Structure formats: C-alpha cells, structure tokens
Amino acid sequence: MPNDSDVRPFRLDTPEEAVTDLRRRIEATRWPTRELVDDRSQGVQLATVQELARYWRTEYDWRACEAKLNALPQFTTYLDGVEIHFIHVRSPHENALPLIMTHGWPGSVVELLGAVGPLTDPTAHGGAAEDAFHLVLPSLPGYGFSGEPAELGWDSNRMARAWAELMGRLGYTRYVAQGGDVGAAVTDAMGRQAPEGLLGIHLTLLSGAIGIKDKLPAKTEQERAAHEALDTFTKDGFGYFLEQSTRPQTIGYSLLDSPVGLAAWMLDHDTDSYYKISRAFVDSMPVGGLTRESVVDNITLYWLTGTGASSARWYWEFGRFRAAAAASGQAPPPVAVPVGFTVFPGELWAAPRSWVEAVYPGLAYFNEVEKGGHFAAWEEPELFATELRAAFRPLR
Numbered sequence: 001m002p003n004d005s006d007v008r009p010f011r012l013d014t015p016e017e018a019v020t021d022l023r024r025r026i027e028a029t030r031w032p033t034r035e036l037v038d039d040r041s042q043g044v045q046l047a048t049v050q051e052l053a054r055y056w057r058t059e060y061d062w063r064a065c066e067a068k069l070n071a072l073p074q075f076t077t078y079l080d081g082v083e084i085h086f087i088h089v090r091s092p093h094e095n096a097l098p099l100i101m102t103h104g105w106p107g108s109v110v111e112l113l114g115a116v117g118p119l120t121d122p123t124a125h126g127g128a129a130e131d132a133f134h135l136v137l138p139s140l141p142g143y144g145f146s147g148e149p150a151e152l153g154w155d156s157n158r159m160a161r162a163w164a165e166l167m168g169r170l171g172y173t174r175y176v177a178q179g180g181d182v183g184a185a186v187t188d189a190m191g192r193q194a195p196e197g198l199l200g201i202h203l204t205l206l207s208g209a210i211g212i213k214d215k216l217p218a219k220t221e222q223e224r225a226a227h228e229a230l231d232t233f234t235k236d237g238f239g240y241f242l243e244q245s246t247r248p249q250t251i252g253y254s255l256l257d258s259p260v261g262l263a264a265w266m267l268d269h270d271t272d273s274y275y276k277i278s279r280a281f282v283d284s285m286p287v288g289g290l291t292r293e294s295v296v297d298n299i300t301l302y303w304l305t306g307t308g309a310s311s312a313r314w315y316w317e318f319g320r321f322r323a324a325a326a327a328s329g330q331a332p333p334p335v336a337v338p339v340g341f342t343v344f345p346g347e348l349w350a351a352p353r354s355w356v357e358a359v360y361p362g363l364a365y366f367n368e369v370e371k372g373g374h375f376a377a378w379e380e381p382e383l384f385a386t387e388l389r390a391a392f393r394p395l396r
Contacts, residue, residue: 005169010074010085010145012066018304019062022259026057029260040274041236044264051281052267053260056296062304065297068113076145077169079162082154085109085145086138088170091120093132097199097396098172099388100136100163104181105244105311106266107375108144109137110298114289114381122389125382130396131389138166140182142310144301149310155317156182160189164198173197176392180204180376182314194336199395200364202340202388204376206351208359210234211322215358222352229349233270237348240268244312245319252309255302262308263299272346272373288372288379340365340391344380346373365391 031050035042072087087109090096099119103111118125119133139146141154141162163186167175174197179187184205191201209216209230218227243251254261267274277295280286302308325332339360343350345368357363367387372380 004078007075007077007169010076012069012074012145014062014066014304022062022300022303023057025259026053029053029258040268040271044268044274045278048267048278048281049260049264052263052292052296055281055292056259056263056300060293060296060300062297062300064293065110065300068297069109072113072116074145077166079165080158081151082141082149082162083147084138084141084162084166086136086166087116088137089116089120089135091132091134093121093123093129095130095396096120096132096134097392098136098167098170098175099133099392100138100167100175100177101377102138102159102163102177102179102183102186103140103143104179104183105143105314106269106298106302107181107378108298108301109139110294110301111375111378112137114294115377115385118382118385119388122385125385127385127389131393133388133392134172136167136170136172138163140186140311140314142313143307144305148307149313153317154314155321156185156189156314157193157321159186160193161195163190164193164195167197174199176200176202176395178202178388181207181374185318188335191335191337191339192333198337200338200340200392201335202342202365202391204342204344205347205374206341206349206356206359209349209351209355211326212358217352217354217358220352220354223354226349226352226355233348237270240265241315244315246316248309248312248316252312255308255312256306259299259303262303263296265308266299266302270348270374273375273379276346276373276379289381290375290379294378335360335362338362338364338395340388342366342376342384342387342391343368344372344374344376345370347376348374364394367391 034046076085122131142148177187177190184203184207187201217223276287280292341356377384
C-alpha cells in the first residue's frame, strides 16, 4: 500500500532473459560514422563507445554486480507514496554517526559503493573508530530500484523531506547528510529545511552557482578560472542538461530502446570524467574507481530498471523550480546547519572558497584536494571518506 511505512528487505534477482536481451540489443546496434574531430566536441567518440559495447557484450558479468549489491543490506519503504530503495550499512563501531548520502545523474548507488567500507569501518582503512558512520544510501525516486513518481512535484525539496522521514523511520534522531550532482541539490534543500536531527551537510558541487554566476566574484585567477569553467559548461557542456530539463520524455524513448544509446548519453556528462572513462576502455588505463566494470555496472543498472526517462524528469522539475524562484524574486531560505565543502579539481567548476561562502555564508569546513572529479566518491573513495571524516568530526 502507498502509505505503508514498513521497511522491507530487498534482494536483486535479475531474470536471465533480461540479460540475454541486453546482449542481443547491443549486438544489433546501428553505428554512426566517426566524428569529424579529434576530441569530444562533437560528442562521445565512436572508438570509446564501440569498445564499451564490445566489452559489455562479450566480457562483462552483471551477476558480479548483482552479488556485490546483494552482499549489502538493502531495503525498500514507501515515502510520500513512492517506494524507495536504499542500502543501509550499520558500522561495527557502536558510536558511529548516521550519514545519508545521495547520488546524482548519471549515477546511482553504484557510484557510492567504494566508499562504504572506508566510511562504515574506518579502522580497516587507515582511520579511527571515532570517525565511523552508519550509512544510508537511497536510490532517488525514478532511479535504480526505487519506484517512479506518478505525479508532478518531485523536486529536490520534496526529496529532502522524504529523506528526513526515512532517517526518522530508521530511528536516527541525529544525523548528517552528503551529496554531489543531483544529490547536492537534495542535500542543500535538507540544509535549508533543517529537519529536526540534521546536524550538518557536506557537498562537492556548488550547484547554486548557476543561478547567481553574475554575482560571484571574479577578481583572482582562481575565481576567473571558475567563471570560465561555468561558462564552458553552460555554453558547450549543457546538452544533456538542456534536453532533460525541457524534454525528458523525448530522450527517454531512445534511452529505453537502445543500450548503446543509453551508454553514450550517460558518458556525455562532463569533460574530465568522460576522458577518464574513455581511457579505461580505449587504453585500459582506469583512473581510481572509474573502471570498465564499475562504469558498465552503473549503465546496466539504468538499462535493466528502465529508468532512463524517469531519472531525467528530475531536471524538468529542477528547471521549473528555478524559473519559479527567479520569477518570485525571493531568495531561498538560508541553510540553518553547518556546511562542509570539498573541492575536487576535476569538478564541473572547481568553486573557490569565495564562491562557496557567497552561497553558504556560515561555511564550517572547506578544503581543496589534489585529485578527483565530479564523481568524487566513485573515483577517489578513500580520499572522499577522509574529507567526510574531517568535515563532520566537529559535529559528533
């Protein structure tokens, strides 16, 4: 029942015919000719996608990913009428701090799996027991194994309220939250709503910069570089964002009909991550956790759950929320909890401290690390975990 508040165990068991059909569809792909440039400026390069498709069809084993997910405690519960899937790993350390982490697009819980061990059991990963977290990893509505919203209005604010309800349902009366990409918007909304028990938030993407870029400082070399990166994104890296925020249903037909079309669409996200992923396939040189196997794990999850269209609809909701907020002329409510922020150099735009403080005046923790990009927890899980330990340490 939609109002059922029970928490039920979840186990993944993919029918073999679904895997067979996937391989058949990959083999039947109709390929375009090669791009006319030597970079990604015309889109995802043919050599990259063809090697991904070869690996996906002939070497990749979905059952290994299925086993990896099933080795973790998974559950579902109804929140605001939508069945939500989540992973819930309790730390072996008694006084661990509960942490809810939200993935983004084109990610899923797969992008967070490498950080589970370092966060829940820090003593096994060079950390101290007092830095341990109990970890809650929900799949966003319309993503992965979560259900699809059947009505409008599932924007970041509604998701944030659902996450607060989830943490309460799990018995957590004090907790922290983290997010990047779509997860950054949801976590930001949690900070502004400040539900009872939320002690603080941590972010890796300054998503609010898009709406106020004309007001952000541009005096230092770092600030000017951030402006250039933001301009590049909005002028030359904005294709997926524009399509999904205006016509998610249109692109959805292709994303549910062609596995190779889905893979190319998901790879065409940001320059830094794209070239790292491309090297993993074309040159067999993965960067950190962005391996061939894990990248295809994530794409296959989207394919088998048929969530290409439903996941894109968040951008449509986001676009309308932004337009309504701009028309109202009202500033959003301030974040009422401490904010931690880590800058990974390969992010869409590596926000300088002055930018982060413009969005979060009460910034409690800030650090710039030397490696990593947009998919920080996926690419550099140990470094990512170290940052979360440092950011949330004063809140324990």
